[in-house]
Amino acid sequence: METTAFRDPGRPFGFPHVEAGARFDRPGFLTGAAGTALALADHGGVLTTGVTTAWDCLLLLS
DSSP, rough: OOOGGOOOTTTSSSSSSSEETTOOOOTTTTTHHHHHHHHHHTTTTOOSSSSSSSSHHHHTTT
């Protein structure tokens, strides 16, 4: 199943965190909608790269 198939417009963050069949609304980087959005943006080429990596820029590490 593709990641975009999990998108639920009725959820506050668009993508639920699914654990043991239950769905939770979590906005975090590791298990929530923010992490999903960052991964999709990186995969889709939306993030620009320069001297540092795009992930470094988004996480304010550079």
